Amino acid sequence: MSGTITFQGGTLVLYDVEDAPPPFQMIKGRPRCEAYHYPRLIEWIRETGIRDNVPRWQTLNLKMHDDRPAHDYQIAALDAWDKADRRGSIVLPTGSGKTFVAIHAIQRVGRSALVVAPTIDLLHQWYARLVNAFEIDVGVYYGGEKIVLPITVTTYHSAGDVIAAHGDAFKLIIFDEVHHLPAPSWGEAALMSPSPFRLGLTATYPEDHEQEGTRWRVEDLIGGIVFALKIDDLTGDTLAEYRTQRVRVDLTPDERKQYDDDYAIYAGYFRQHQLVKTHGKFWLNELMRRGSFDVDARAAHLSRQRIIALLAGCEGKLEALEKLLREYSDERCLIFTENNAVVYAIARKHLIPALTHETKAAERKHILEAFSAGEYHAVATSKVLNEGVDVPEAKIAIVLGGTSSAREYIQRLGRVLRKSGNREALLFEVIARDTIDVSRAQRRRPQNVQR
Amino acid sequence: MLTADLIRPRMKSRSKQIVIDWLPAEPMMIKTAETLITLLTAHIGKTRGEWDAALDATISTRVDYITVRGLAKVLEDAATFTPIALAVDPADVRRHVFGGGMVFERADLFHPKTRAQAIQAAVVHFDMPTEVVERALFADRGGEYLLAEVGQTWSPADLIGRYNLELARGVLYWSSQMRVELRDGYKDFWRYLKLFKLMFEASPLPKGGYHVMLEGAISPFVRQTTRYGRQFAAFLPALFLGERWSMQADIHLPGWTAEYKLDSKLPLKSHFRKSGLYDSALESDFAAEFEAKFGASKRDGWLLQREDEIILLGDTVMIPDFSVTHARDGRRCLIEIVGYWHPDYLRRKVEKVRAAGRRDLLLLVYEGVNLAQERLQDVPGEVLYFVKKPVMKDAIAAVERLAI
Numbered sequence: 079m080s081g082t083i084t085f086q087g088g089t090l091v092l093y094d095v096e097d098a099p100p101p102f103q104m105i106k107g108r109p110r111c112e113a114y115h116y117p118r119l120i121e122w123i124r125e126t127g128i129r130d131n132v133p134r135w136q137t138l139n140l141k142m143h144d145d146r147p148a149h150d151y152q153i154a155a156l157d158a159w160d161k162a163d164r165r166g167s168i169v170l171p172t173g174s175g176k177t178f179v180a181i182h183a184i185q186r187v188g189r190s191a192l193v194v195a196p197t198i199d200l201l202h203q204w205y206a207r208l209v210n211a212f213e214i215d216v217g218v219y220y221g222g223e224k225i226v227l228p229i230t231v232t233t234y235h236s237a238g239d240v241i242a243a244h245g246d247a248f249k250l251i252i253f254d255e256v257h258h259l260p261a262p263s264w265g266e267a268a269l270m271s272p273s274p275f276r277l278g279l280t281a282t283y284p285e286d287h288e289q290e291g292t293r294w295r296v297e298d299l300i301g302g303i304v305f306a307l308k309i310d311d312l313t314g315d316t317l318a319e320y321r322t323q324r325v326r327v328d329l330t331p332d333e334r335k336q337y338d339d340d341y342a343i344y345a346g347y348f349r350q351h352q353l354v355k356t357h358g359k360f361w362l363n364e365l366m367r368r369g370s371f372d373v374d375a376r377a378a379h380l381s382r383q384r385i386i387a388l389l390a391g392c393e394g395k396l397e398a399l400e401k402l403l404r405e406y407s408d409e410r411c412l413i414f415t416e417n418n419a420v421v422y423a424i425a426r427k428h429l430i431p432a433l434t435h436e437t438k439a440a441e442r443k444h445i446l447e448a449f450s451a452g453e454y455h456a457v458a459t460s461k462v463l464n465e466g467v468d469v470p471e472a473k474i475a476i477v478l479g480g481t482s483s484a485r486e487y488i489q490r491l492g493r494v495l496r497k498s499g500n501r502e503a504l505l506f507e508v509i510a511r512d513t514i515d516v517s518r519a520q521r522r523r524p525q526n527v528q529r
Numbered sequence: 530m531l532t533a534d535l536i537r538p539r540m541k542s543r544s545k546q547i548v549i550d551w552l553p554a555e556p557m558m559i560k561t562a563e564t565l566i567t568l569l570t571a572h573i574g575k576t577r578g579e580w581d582a583a584l585d586a587t588i589s590t591r592v593d594y595i596t597v598r599g600l601a602k603v604l605e606d607a608a609t610f611t612p613i614a615l616a617v618d619p620a621d622v623r624r625h626v627f628g629g630g631m632v633f634e635r636a637d638l639f640h641p642k643t644r645a646q647a648i649q650a651a652v653v654h655f656d657m658p659t660e661v662v663e664r665a666l667f668a669d670r671g672g673e674y675l676l677a678e679v680g681q682t683w684s685p686a687d688l689i690g691r692y693n694l695e696l697a698r699g700v701l702y703w704s705s706q707m708r709v710e711l712r713d714g715y716k717d718f719w720r721y722l723k724l725f726k727l728m729f730e731a732s733p734l735p736k737g738g739y740h741v742m743l744e745g746a747i748s749p750f751v752r753q754t755t756r757y758g759r760q761f762a763a764f765l766p767a768l769f770l771g772e773r774w775s776m777q778a779d780i781h782l783p784g785w786t787a788e789y790k791l792d793s794k795l796p797l798k799s800h801f802r803k804s805g806l807y808d809s810a811l812e813s814d815f816a817a818e819f820e821a822k823f824g825a826s827k828r829d830g831w832l833l834q835r836e837d838e839i840i841l842l843g844d845t846v847m848i849p850d851f852s853v854t855h856a857r858d859g860r861r862c863l864i865e866i867v868g869y870w871h872p873d874y875l876r877r878k879v880e881k882v883r884a885a886g887r888r889d890l891l892l893l894v895y896e897g898v899n900l901a902q903e904r905l906q907d908v909p910g911e912v913l914y915f916v917k918k919p920v921m922k923d924a925i926a927a928v929e930r931l932a933i
Contacts, residue, residue, distance in 0.1 A: 086746055087726070087728075087745060087746030087747065088746050088747040089746045089747060089750070103749070105749045106728060106729075106730050106843060106844045107842075107843025107844055108843060108844060110749070111750075112747065112750045238756055242745075242746065242747075242756075263754070263755075263756065266747065266751055266754060266756060269747065269750070269751065270747050293751075369592060369594070370538060370592055370593070370594070370595060371592055372592065373590055373592055376590050376591070376592050376594070377590050380589075380590060400633060403631060403633075404633065404637065404639070404640065407631060407639065407640065422667060422670070425667075426666065426667075427634075427644070428631050428632060428633065428644075429626050429627055429629065429630075429631065429632050429644060429647055429648075430627060430631050431623065431627050432667075436670055436671065441620055441623075444624070448628075453628065454627060454628075455630065455631055456631050
């Protein structure tokens with residue numbers, strides 16, 4: 079039989095083939111099916127002599143530059159995955175080197191690979207690890223950058239776009255935190271990929287009942303669990319001792335006046351309309367909603383924004399920061415602020431690198447590595463370092479502001495306080511006296527954190 | 530295109546139908562539009578950050594801030610912001626300057642280098658003046674880009690009209706499928722369909738025109754996917770190029786599903802370019818000569834129409850240049866002129882004609898073309914070759930033979 083099979087926007091399309099068996103369906107005049115069926119069709123394609131135009135992946139000659147030896151369980155996991163035709167999930171506890179396993183999987187396969195990560199932070203981390211491991215250019219595809227290379231990292235959010243356009247360019251697809259896959263729009267990406275080799279990584283594989291009623295199961299999309307290691311099989315990292323210190327500053331007379339004026343508007347509205355009582359934790363949404371028809375609500379919202387902007391970069395905080403930086407200039411310091419404007423103001427003032435969502439993957443990698451190596455002593459950042467980013471060398475954290483979520487706080491702490499040596503780490507919280515900073519800082523501090 | 534947060538508040542649902550809260554061109558809005566246009570124009574040569582701040586100041590406590598932001602977004606999208614021209618990459622400047630270590634304004638015993646000295650070192654290293662070094666430091670940030678041009682001459686009414694078109698588009702972000710009925714403008718419709726990489730399924734309507742269902746490649750397998758919403762939205766202005774059409778889409782928002790309908794009665798203008806009536810002089814000359822000699826005004830004449838029928842070919846279509854219909858007895862045939870071409874273009878064209886299998890299709894092919902004539906031999910219908918222009922006498926004879 080003649081005829082061809084082609085990848086098209088996440089589907090497989092047959093040209094000049096009559097009587098195509100399921101899973102093909104006649105749609106728009108041609109037999110079509112979702113691309114994830116591809117590996118199961120390869121034999122049929124070969125037998126019927128159809129020309130296979132699907133694979134556009136490349137053979138890569140990858141040299142491993144990460145020469146840390148693999149743990150036994152990591153090798154066992156990879157072997158199990160190999161034996162399962164390079165499909166399925168590896169379940170490993172957090173901190174047990176999932177990325178390391180994935181990098182070795184890519185090297186074993188030696189073909190173009192796409193890595194899908196849940197967040198942009200993690201995408202950046204994958205990017206850095208892959209570049210270091212193979213010392214080649216690695217593509218990144220997300221809102222801020224769109225570069226597709228034989229090894230590319232993307233997010234679940236953008237994966238559908240990459241796969242629709244380039245799904246046939248990757249023989250291996252890796253899903254980090256694969257438990258996200260049952261979500262409707264995220265699973266779609268796996269459905270659209272023709273990649274025969276698939277690897278899922280997670281510490282928390284979804285339970286059966288969690289997958290009930292979802293449109294697809296992880297097993298259908300990438301294969302079952304091939305290897306699992308329980309958390310108590312490993313000894314976790316312990317956190318170093320740390321100490322939190324409050325630094326209180328005053329607003330300047332001008333700032334105080336602006337603050338008081340704005341606070342009067344903001345508080346006045348809240349005295350009249352007790353939004354927290356009526357709307358609980360959605361009070362801010364309600365305030366914004368009312369702002370589209372009620373001038374007072376709009377004014378209250380703007381006052382709140384001005385207060386937050388003022389507190390984020392008030393003079394007293396910047397002076398306190400300068401003092402701390404002078405004092406600890408031999409240590410590695412991380413500076414956290416409420417917004418990007420203050421990050422860039424600090425970066426300009428002290429000529430230190432800024433890390434924000436505007437920072438591109440390559441520069442971000444450079445900054446974090448140079449910080450670890452001691453070339454940079456301080457980095458100013460807003461909210462981008464919030465999750466899963468390791469900066470073990472940091473010994474001093476200076477928080478100039480931030481949202482009051484406890485989770486964020488704990489993670490910030492955890493990052494500065496990762497054990498390295500036995501020196502005590504310090505977290506400075508710089509707050510403005512007699513402002514909402516005080517109560518925000520209170521809320522930020524979870525109960526079980528020692529003082 | 531507008532962001533979802535600027536669209537969503539202007540969508541209402543009334544008995545399972547999406548209703549857009551259109552922005553009327555009333556005096557107050559005209560004034561707002563005028564203010565924004567003037568403000569943007571005044572920011573030519575200034576940074577995006579300055580424009581953002583000026584916009585915030587203008588909006589101030591207005592409760593219709595979502596509308597004003599929407600209008601401003603339309604202006605921004607048409608405008609061009611460019612980074613300042615520099616001989617060096619800002620990332621290199623940062624690496625150099627930051628590599629020198631943290632500095633303070635005043636030196637002390639442990640920090641002998643001041644900020645001014647650090648910048649001075651970069652001035653020497655890069656051979657650039659101080660202010661250029663300062664600017665270069667973060668020149669690649671979006672907020673530092675300069676407004677180069679506003680892109681088009683806006684009138685307040687244009688801006689409001691375009692804003693409304695953007696609202697009409699934006700609703701489609703949440704759509705899973707679009708169904709269109711169209712009765713003219715086929716060529717532009719399919720041209721843009723292809724451009725925005727949408728798939729379609731078309732069928733003729735009983736009283737002329739076509740029903741076309743639009744979706745993306747994976748749509749038939751994943752119902753209710755809104756993956757292609759942005760493409761539908763991007764495509765929508767193509768519909769407004771036609772004179773008579775209607776559109777329906779299913780909208781899926783968290784918690785509710787609704788229907789969204791638009792049609793050509795809506796007084797919105799497309800900013801997409803409409804293709805000319807004729808693609809080449811060859812076509813317009815043919816039309817003029819045909820009408821003069823055998824047109825509908827003559828006895829036993831033929832009514833010549835431009836691209837009024839499509840030939841459906843599975844996942845593609847062919848739109849012949851002309852149809853001719855006998856004024857008296859209604860016999861009809863299609864004419865396609867193949868003029869100047871590239872071998873690949875011709876190959877595809879021939880394949881399309883073959884696939885069409887229509888016996889009432891006349892192909893007029895320019896002879897100078899190095900196409901081996903035998904390649905066109907198993908084409909249904911008839912093929913006439915010409916050297917300079919089609920020979921009208923032969924063409925009409927072929928039409929008489931082919932028309933059914």
